[in-house]
Amino acid sequence: MSASPFVRGAAAARKRKVIVITFGGGARDQETFAPEGQENIPHLLQELAPRSSFFTQVVNEGILGHYVATASLATGVYETINNFSSLPPEHPTVFEYFRKDLKRPSSDAWVVAPSNGFNRIGESEYRSFGPGMGARVVLPKHLLTAAMSGSTTDYEHLLRDNYETPLYAPQLAGNEFELQQLETILKLSVDDFKAHASTLSSPDELSMYVARQLMRQEAPSLLWITMHDIDVAHAGAYSLYIEGIRRTDRLCAELWKTVQSEPEYAGNTTLFILPDFGRDSDEDSGGNGFQHHRTGDPASRTTWMMALGAGVREGVVYDHPMQSTDLVPTLGAMMGFSPSLAQGRPIQDLL
Amino acid sequence: MLPRDLKAEQFAGYPPEARRLVVANLATLQQLPLSFVPSLLREAIDYDYKFPAERLVISRELATLSSLSAAQINDWFQGFSQVSISSKLEQSDWVGQPAVFVEQLSAYLWSTHQLDAFRKAATEYGDRSRSAVPPSPPPLPRLGIAIIGQGVVTYDAPLFRNLRAHGTYFDRIKPDGGVEILLKAAAVRAKAHPVPYGHWYIEGGQEADHSPSLTCVSYRALEPVRAALLRNMQSEINRPGMGPEELRTHLAQLMPADLGMDKAGDAVLNRFQVRLLTEGSGTQIFSTTFAQWTAREALRRAQPLTLLVRFGPRQRQRSMNELLSNSNTNLDFDLSGSLLDAEMGAYYNWINQQRLPGSEQSSFIVWFEGHGKALAIGPSLAKGTASNSVADLNEVLSWAIG
Numbered sequence: 001m002s003a004s005p006f007v008r009g010a011a012a013a014r015k016r017k018v019i020v021i022t023f024g025g026g027a028r029d030q031e032t033f034a035p036e037g038q039e040n041i042p043h044l045l046q047e048l049a050p051r052s053s054f055f056t057q058v059v060n061e062g063i064l065g066h067y068v069a070t071a072s073l074a075t076g077v078y079e080t081i082n083n084f085s086s087l088p089p090e091h092p093t094v095f096e097y098f099r100k101d102l103k104r105p106s107s108d109a110w111v112v113a114p115s116n117g118f119n120r121i122g123e124s125e126y127r128s129f130g131p132g133m134g135a136r137v138v139l140p141k142h143l144l145t146a147a148m149s150g151s152t153t154d155y156e157h158l159l160r161d162n163y164e165t166p167l168y169a170p171q172l173a174g175n176e177f178e179l180q181q182l183e184t185i186l187k188l189s190v191d192d193f194k195a196h197a198s199t200l201s202s203p204d205e206l207s208m209y210v211a212r213q214l215m216r217q218e219a220p221s222l223l224w225i226t227m228h229d230i231d232v233a234h235a236g237a238y239s240l241y242i243e244g245i246r247r248t249d250r251l252c253a254e255l256w257k258t259v260q261s262e263p264e265y266a267g268n269t270t271l272f273i274l275p276d277f278g279r280d281s282d283e284d285s286g287g288n289g290f291q292h293h294r295t296g297d298p299a300s301r302t303t304w305m306m307a308l309g310a311g312v313r314e315g316v317v318y319d320h321p322m323q324s325t326d327l328v329p330t331l332g333a334m335m336g337f338s339p340s341l342a343q344g345r346p347i348q349d350l351l
Numbered sequence: 352m353l354p355r356d357l358k359a360e361q362f363a364g365y366p367p368e369a370r371r372l373v374v375a376n377l378a379t380l381q382q383l384p385l386s387f388v389p390s391l392l393r394e395a396i397d398y399d400y401k402f403p404a405e406r407l408v409i410s411r412e413l414a415t416l417s418s419l420s421a422a423q424i425n426d427w428f429q430g431f432s433q434v435s436i437s438s439k440l441e442q443s444d445w446v447g448q449p450a451v452f453v454e455q456l457s458a459y460l461w462s463t464h465q466l467d468a469f470r471k472a473a474t475e476y477g478d479r480s481r482s483a484v485p486p487s488p489p490p491l492p493r494l495g496i497a498i499i500g501q502g503v504v505t506y507d508a509p510l511f512r513n514l515r516a517h518g519t520y521f522d523r524i525k526p527d528g529g530v531e532i533l534l535k536a537a538a539v540r541a542k543a544h545p546v547p548y549g550h551w552y553i554e555g556g557q558e559a560d561h562s563p564s565l566t567c568v569s570y571r572a573l574e575p576v577r578a579a580l581l582r583n584m585q586s587e588i589n590r591p592g593m594g595p596e597e598l599r600t601h602l603a604q605l606m607p608a609d610l611g612m613d614k615a616g617d618a619v620l621n622r623f624q625v626r627l628l629t630e631g632s633g634t635q636i637f638s639t640t641f642a643q644w645t646a647r648e649a650l651r652r653a654q655p656l657t658l659l660v661r662f663g664p665r666q667r668q669r670s671m672n673e674l675l676s677n678s679n680t681n682l683d684f685d686l687s688g689s690l691l692d693a694e695m696g697a698y699y700n701w702i703n704q705q706r707l708p709g710s711e712q713s714s715f716i717v718w719f720e721g722h723g724k725a726l727a728i729g730p731s732l733a734k735g736t737a738s739n740s741v742a743d744l745n746e747v748l749s750w751a752i753g
Contacts, residue, residue: 036512063461080462084595232668235633236640238695239688240668282699285706286470288647289699291632296466 015268016310018331019223019259021252022073023275024066024114025231026293026303027245033304040245043253044306048273052308053349054317060277060301060324064293069276069324070113070226071121076328076342088120088130091341094328095135096123098222101337109135110220112211114203114228121226126341135224138181140210144197146178147190186213201247204229208251212258219264222335227251233279236291259309270312270334272327274305307350318349352441354388355381361446369398376413382424383416385441386434386469387476389456392449400622402548404654408486415483427479430472434465450603454596491544491656492712492730494752495704496533498661499693500719501556503686511717511726513698518715518728520737521747526721530559530661532744533718537659538562548619548653555642555693556663566653568624568645570638570663577635579610580628602629623648637665639689643696650703660700661720662693690719701728714751718744727751 031037033056038045062072065083072079075091095109111122119142123134182188188196200206204227211225227248233241252273259265280287281299293300305322308314311334325344332339333346359374373380373395380388394401394409401409419427437459445452460466500506511520534552541550541564552561554569561567587593587601607621608614610628627648633640639662646660664684697717704713714729725744728734731753742750 061464065461078464235637236631236643237633237637237665237668237688237692239685239691242691243688282702288644290695296461296470 016335017219017221017223017265017269018272018335019225019255019265019269020073020272020327020331021225021227021255021274022070023230023248024070024118024226024228025233025244025275026064026277026279026300027230027248027275028279028281028290028299029302029304031242031245031290037245040242041249043249044273047253048256048308049306051314052306053312053314055305055307055322055347055349056317056319057321058274058303058305058324059321060303062324064277064296064300066228066231066276067118067121070118073274073276073324073327074121074224075124076325076339076344078325078343086120089124090126092124092126092129092339093122093134094331094339095222095224096126096129096133097328097332097337097339098335099135100129100133102335104221106132106134106136107218108220109222109224110214110218111135111137111224111226112207112214113137113139113226114207115139115141118226135222138185138210138214139178140206141203143178143182143193143210144206147182147193147197185217186210187217188213202229202244204244204247204251208255211255215258215262215265219262222331225255230275233290234292236288238290241290256308268310270307270309272305272307274327275303277301277324278303312350316349322347352446353385354383357381357446364447365396366399369396372398372410372413376417379413379417382421384428384431384434385436385445386456386472387428387431389445389449389452392446393453396449397622400619402619402623402653403546404548405652411484412480415480427476428472430468430475434460434469434472435463451600454599454603486708488709488712489654489656489707490546491540492714492752493655493704493707493709494537494540494657495700495713495715496537496657496659497693497697497700497715497717498530498533498659498720499697499717500690500722501662502664502684503690503719503721506687506690506719506722510694510719510724511697513695514701514715514717514726514728516735517701518726518734519732519750521725521727521740521742522723522737523739523741524718524723524725524747525741525743526718526723527743529718529720529744533659533716533748534559534561534565536745536748537657538564540657541565544656546656549655550657551649551653551655551659553642553645553649553658553660554663555638555661555665559661565657565659566620566655568620568627568649570641573624573628576610576612576624577628580605580635583610605629623652637692638663639665639692639696642693643699646696646700647703650700650707654707658700658704660696662689662696664689665692714753716744716747716751718747729753 032041060069062069062078068079068081068083071081071089074093075089077091079089081087081090098104099109113121119137119139122137124130182193196209197206207225229247230244232244256271259269259271277293278300279290279293280295281297282289284295284297287295323344326347328339328342329344329346330350333351357377357380359377362370362373398409440455440459443452460469537550537552548566550565552565552567557571558567558569587598605625607625610625612621627634627645631644634644642660642662646658649655649658664686666682667685701715704715712730716725716727718725725747727747727750729751732750
């Protein structure tokens with residue numbers, strides 16, 4: 001006898017998966033979706049955009065620092081924590097709402113984040129949410145450092161860090177906890193991990209490798225990946241910024257292919273891709289063009305978002321403005337949890 | 352403390368000319384809001400080490416403010432007055448350390464969502480100030496020159512894409528002796544119009560022979576200073592309690608002597624060079640960034656009549672820790688990447704030049720070093736066109752200047 005529709009509905013909701021990819025290194029329209037930038041994003045443009053609902057005006061009205069902006073994206077509130085401190089978000093994160101409302105285990109919500117500081121992104125210290133209710137966080141560079149036992153000479157290119165403050169590059173740390181993650185969760189031996197890492201060319205490639213491994217081994221329903229290569233722009237070398245955009249373009253397409261090929265994800269996954277904000281325009285005399293995001297001008301505050309996969313209309317472009325803080329309420333409406341403290345509104349076009 | 356409480360003796364720690372300037376305008380400063388005054392003091396405190404063009408701008412700004420009535424001050428500074436300032440900031444030493452205040456104010460404005468209001472107030476003030484006393488035109492139409500692609504043997508993709516709409520593209524330039532021709536042209540202008548810090552040669556690699564009449568800043572010549580700075584930074588980063596903001600404050604306080612610069616040298620230029628390395632992001636490690644940022648700062652601060660920037664090859668990207676430790680002396684250069692960096696840098700040089708007075712008469716040339724491709728912008732040159740004329744760079748210069 002087949003199950004009732006209610007049971008089937010509950011099973012479907014339980015199977016629904018969401019992956020969010022943010023670029024922790026804003027990218028400007030002129031280097032991405034504007035006509036002159038399209039050569040840098042062939043995969044996003046030709047493979048993913050036609051399958052997506054595309055939002056051309058995502059406005060970030062908060063602080064334009066990568067950690068605090070990512071925290072704002074993850075809480076649905078414009079956070080005001082110090083961008084350069086290792087602090088948890090002040091408001092409950094999407095992971096806490098998801099786990100608490102839907103009674104999900106910690107293995108069902110994961111964050112793959114680039115660097116120091118982001119280790120606190122998984123959960124807030126908000127009363128009634130907070131410690132123990134958030135996402136598990138994996139920092140691939142820390143994993144690699146731990147696997148290398150301090151000798152990282154051959155892997156320096158995968159450990160680039162702290163672009164936003166290029167003058168300050170603290171030493172990365174890795175420890176027993178990271179090694180345990182490697183072996184018990186990712187099911188990778190230290191030797192296999194090192195061997196694969198040696199074939200990669202950037203920190204974001206390492207992050208994507210770890211994300212794919214997580215998808216295979218843990219299949220979390222809510223997976224949040226923050227990329228960081230693009231933020232090399234802070235060092236002022238335009239070619240490296242463009243190289244970062246092109247790599248990110250390729251990695252997003254590869255992840256989408258993984259979604260299609262993994263049985264746990266194929267057909268039931270919605271993928272969101274968005275930079276956390278833009279970068280300064282060439283015209284604003286207070287900035288230095290692509291290099292930073294310090295002026296707060298419209299170019300630095302405005303970016304785009306694409307959503308594709310389960311439940312999303314394909315090939316639709318929405319030009320009306322939305323806020324960065326709208327993401328969490330939208331995820332709540334899609335997945336069936338209630339982000340009660342988020343300030344944004346669900347994006348009706350996606351529901 | 353608020354500006355209305357300012358007293359002359361509080362400026363005793365300022366260098367002599369800065370002190371004189373501020374004290375002479377004390378009555379004016381006392382009438383202005385706290386959200387504004389430290390930004391002005393940040394400029395004034397370095398008055399003794401400013402370029403002549405900057406000194407003129409500060410003096411004119413203070414003269415304009417002094418001429419305003421109380422009602423006009425209220426009107427001009429309404430936006431700034433509406434910005435709320437925390438008591439912690441109010442109590443900080445904003446007279447003695449205005450730059451630290453401005454940095455902390457910026458963080459405060461972001462966190463209290465007042466940045467946009469502040470930005471609007473600043474833009475309106477700038478517009479009013481400029482219309483009250485329009486800047487004087489330069490004594491000679493400005494000329495900007497960018498030489499890009501040093502060491503690149505072949506490059507077939509389109510170049511100067513951002514600039515093409517503004518000028519004429521040449522692809523049959525005779526490249527022989529190009530660097531010498533352009534440096535000589537800069538020197539001729541410097542001799543004919545000997546304005547202090549008026550004619551610059553910025554070199555992203557090893558400087559070529561050039562006239563002493565040009566103010567020269569060179570990435571290679573600053574190597575010992577860069578090395579001293581990187582050592583200093585490494586040692587600071589390893590100190591307990593050090594973070595990015597603390598490091599930034601530390602760097603802002605470094606003086607030329609702290610980095611081993613010659614005390615007998617040009618004090619104004621030495622300070623300028625230290626600021627390039629301590630305030631510029633990436634200038635310490637990438638020569639292309641150094642050249643672009645130096646050009647931006649030279650244009651913004653010194654307002655040169657002639658600016659020749661030759662971009663050099665930058666080192667390949669390595670991990671930030673490795674780049675900052677300066678440990679690998681066998682540098683591997685990224686020539687094609689450097690060409691793209693420089694192409695964008697040249698575009699930014701032109702934008703920054705066009706922000707200066709007299710922009711409608713200014714000229715600009717960018718040349719792919721050793722090759723036949725160049726682009727020239729000038730009042731008498733057609734925009735968005737290409738020329739197949741065979742010419743040397745002297746001819747292109749004469750067409751651009753008109």
